[in-house]
Amino acid sequence: MASAEAGNPPPTARRTRGGADVRRAARGHPKLQQLPTITRRIPLTEVLDEEGLALIERNADTILEEIGIEFRDDEECLALWRAAGADIRGTRVRFPRGLPRSIVQRSAPRLFTQAARNPERSVVIGGNHTVFAPVYGPPFIRSLDEGRRYATIEDFRNFVKLAYMTPAIHHSGGTVCEPVDLPVNKRHLDMVYSHIRYSDKPFMGSVTHPLRAADSVEMARIVFGAEFVESNAVLINLINANSPMVWDGTMLGALKVYARANQATIVTPFILAGAMSPVTVAGTLAQVLAEVLTGTATAQLVRPGAPVVFGVFASSISMQSGAPTFGTPEPTLVLFAAAQLARRLGIPFRTGGSLCASKIPDAQAAYESAQTLLPTLLAGTNFVLHGAGWLEGGLASGYEKFVMDADQLGMMQVLAGGVDLSENGQALDAIREVGPGSHFLGCAHTQANFETAFYRSSIADNNSFEQWEAEGGLDAAQRANKVWKRLLADYEAPPIDPGVDEALVEFIAKKKAAFPDSNV
C-alpha cells in the first residue's frame, strides 16, 4: 500500500519554522467552514447483476487477448509488458486472459490518502468515500459579465480561490481552466503554484509532457519534503487513454513519472460512445475495462503499489450531428456499471461530475448536471472531477455555473450521510408534543434542531412569487453572479510557510529562464 488511510503526520508542520509563524498564519486565516471527505452511509445503486458483470469482464479479456492495445512511442512500456508475459508485435500488445487484472490486484492499493499541505484537508480516495474536485480542462471561461472568452491565469487563480472557499469541494483540482495567456511549455508552473499558494486543499499535477509531470513532482517535494512524497500520495494526475485502445507516448510518459514517484494516477478512457467506443452501453463498458486494466497495470509494472484509480469519462454523441451530449440515460448506465467493475477490480473509482452540453447556466445545464452528479454519488464514485463549473461539453469554465454546482455538491454530502436514526432523529417526543391538527413550527424539537435540520441552499430562491418579483425577479444564474463575486471579495489566502513559498518561486523562475517560451 502506498499510504495508510489514517496516521499521516501533518506534512507542513515539519517545515514550519516556529510557533510564531504558525500563530501569525492562524490570525490571517479566514474562518472557513470546510467539509471532510464524504463517507457514504447509504447503499450503492447498481445496475448490473453478477452475471452481467462477469460477462463484461470476459469481453474485456477477449478484447485484450484477441485485439490488444497499442502502446505508442514508448519502448520501455513494451519491454515491461514483454517481461510480464504479454505478446508484443510492433506496438500492439496482446495479453493472456486475466494477466492485467492479476497485476493490478497484486499491488494496487484499494484506497489511499492524498495528503494536502494543510493536513486537515487531506482526502481519502477509495472505499465508501467520495471526494469532489472542480472542473478540469476548459480553454474558455463564461460569466454573465463577460460572456465567453479565452481563460487566463487570473481566471485560473479565481477558480482555485472559489474551490478553496467552497465547503463541499474537497480538492483544488488541476486545470480548473487553461491559462492560454501563458506559454504552453511553462504554464504548468504557474498552475501548480496557484494551487499551492491560493489553496491548501490537495491538487493535481501536469500531464501534458513527462517533463512537466516531473516539474509537478519537484514542486510537491518542495512543499511536502522529498521523503514524505516518496511514501505518500500528494499529487493525483489525470491520464487519459486515446480511445479506442491506444496509449500514446505523452500519457505513458507522464504515467511513468508519477508512478515512479509513488504518486496517484487516474487512468481514464475519454469516451464519446459512437465515436471512441461502440454505441452500446455493454460494448463501451468492455472496452473501457480493457483500457483501464492495461493503464493501471502499467503503473503497477513501473512501481508496484503506486496508487491508481479506475477512471471513466463516458458520454455519447448526437447521432444526428456528432456533437457530444451529456446527462442522457446511456452514459448514466455506463457510470453505474463502471463503478461496479472498479469495485470488483478493487481500486478507487473516478467518474461523473456536473457535466452538460449547454453553453450557458440555464435549465439544460442544470438538468444535465444533476442527471450526472446524483448518479455519480449514488454509484459510489470515489473521486469526482468536474464537480463544479463545467459548461459547453468542457470547453468553458463557468463562474456562475461553479457556485451553482457547488451548492449541489453540498446537498450530495448531506444525502450521502443517510437517515439519522438516533432518538433525536426519530423525534417521537416532538410528535407527542404537537399532536394531531397542530404544527411543528415552534415545538421544542424544532427549536433545538432548526439550524441544522435542512440543507440551506446558497442559490435557490424559495420566497413567495411576490417577494421574488419585488427583489427583481432574478433567475438562478443572476443570483449566482452575486455569490461568486462575494466569495472572491471575501477570499483570504491560507497561510503558507514563507520559506516554502520562496523556494517555489525560485524553482519556477529558474525553470522559466532555462528555455524559451513555446506554445507546443
Added chain:
Amino acid sequence: MASAEAGNPPPTARRTRGGADVRRAARGHPKLQQLPTITRRIPLTEVLDEEGLALIERNADTILEEIGIEFRDDEECLALWRAAGADIRGTRVRFPRGLPRSIVQRSAPRLFTQAARNPERSVVIGGNHTVFAPVYGPPFIRSLDEGRRYATIEDFRNFVKLAYMTPAIHHSGGTVCEPVDLPVNKRHLDMVYSHIRYSDKPFMGSVTHPLRAADSVEMARIVFGAEFVESNAVLINLINANSPMVWDGTMLGALKVYARANQATIVTPFILAGAMSPVTVAGTLAQVLAEVLTGTATAQLVRPGAPVVFGVFASSISMQSGAPTFGTPEPTLVLFAAAQLARRLGIPFRTGGSLCASKIPDAQAAYESAQTLLPTLLAGTNFVLHGAGWLEGGLASGYEKFVMDADQLGMMQVLAGGVDLSENGQALDAIREVGPGSHFLGCAHTQANFETAFYRSSIADNNSFEQWEAEGGLDAAQRANKVWKRLLADYEAPPIDPGVDEALVEFIAKKKAAFPDSNV
C-alpha cells in the same frame, strides 16, 4: 384483487356502434408514438436497512397506539373503526398495534391496472412498474409569452393535450391546472370531461367534495359502462391527509365514494417537514406511515379490495422564512425510505415528480426537478404525479417547464430499461472491426444501431458554441417555448364514440342546470 394485471377487455370497444365509426375514428387519429408503463429492469436504490425500517414501523405503531389520529366530521368512519377494534374517544381514534397494517394487507391489491378508454393506454400501477402523470393543482400558469396569470379551462385543455402528445407521459393526470374561470362547484365536470375528450389516457377524478367524486364516478360509468367500472379501476384519486394526523370530512367523504365504487385512491400525507411533521427524516417517516396506514385501511374497511396507493408528498421548509423548499437532500431521503416502507406494506407507491420552488424554468427549477425526479425513479415509485409542468412550489403550471420535464421523463424511461446485454449490446464485433486508434462513426454496428442507440432530447442544444450563437443563442426555456407551441399546433383529438360524447355532454348540462354556480 380489484383487477388483474392483464386481460381486461377493451372498454371502449363495447360501446362502439359499428365498424364504420371505428374506421372513421382511426383515420382521424394522429400517429403518435406512445410508451407503455415503465417496467423497471434496474435494481432499487434503498437508504434504510431492515433494522431501520423496523424501527420506523414500530414508531408508527406507537403513534397510532398512543397519540392516535383524528377522524373529523365523519361518523361513519368512526363507526367502521369502532367495529374494527379501535379505541374511539370523540373524534380521536387510537389503534391496537398492527391493526391498520393487518387490515391493509388482508385485502388491498399489491398492484392493479387502471384502464384507459383506449385500452392500449391502460397502465399497471404497482410492482416494478412506473407511471408518469402531469402536474396537479396549480391555480396559475406561466409561459414565456404571458408570464404568470390565473389558469383557465383553456389552459386545462392545453395541458391535457400536451400530456396526450407526450410519449413518456402515461397518464392524463387530474387537476393539471385549476380552471379558476369556472365556478368551484361545477368546474370538476369540465375537468373530467376534458380528460375524456381530449385524451385517451387514464385520468383522475375530483376530490374537492364527495358529490364531485360521485359525479366523476358517474362520468366514468358513461365512458366505460357501469359493469366494467364495478370490477376495474378506471379512476385514480388523490386523497390528502391533513397532516399532522388528521383526516377531514371532505377527504374521507371522497375516499369513501371512490372505495365504494371500487376505484383507486392515493392516500397521501402532504408534508412540509418542520411544519406538518418533525424536522427530521426518521420522524417524518414514522408520522407519514401512521397516516397512510389509517387512510388506506379506512378504504379497505369501506370496501375490501379497493385499490389503494401509499402516497407521500414530503418536502421541507426554509427554517429562515418558512417557505417550502424542493430538491434538497432531506426530502430525497424521505422519498427513498418511504418507497421501502410501501413495499413492506405491500401496496403501490406514489411520490416525487419534477418539483421545484423556482418561479421560472431556470437552472434552479431544473436542478430541483432533476434531484426529485431521478430519486423518484430509482426508488421504484409506481405512480408519479407532478411528473411534468410543476413550478413555484406547485402554484403554477409552466408551459415551457412541462415540455422540459417531459423530455426528462423520456430519459427516465430509457434508464429504467437497464443495460442491454444481448450480442448486439455487447458489440464485440464492432470492437473487432474498428480496432485500436480508429473510430466507430461509420462501422457496421453503428450504422445498424444509430437511430435508437441514444436518447434524443427534444430540448437540449448540443451544437457547437458558434452554431448555437448563430441560431440566436437561445436558452432551454426559449427552445421549449417553440416545442409546446408546435405540439399544440399538431394536436389532433383521439377518436371518441359519438354516443358516449353525447351522453357526457348531456350529463354535464343537466348537472350544471340543477343548482346555481358557487365558488365554495
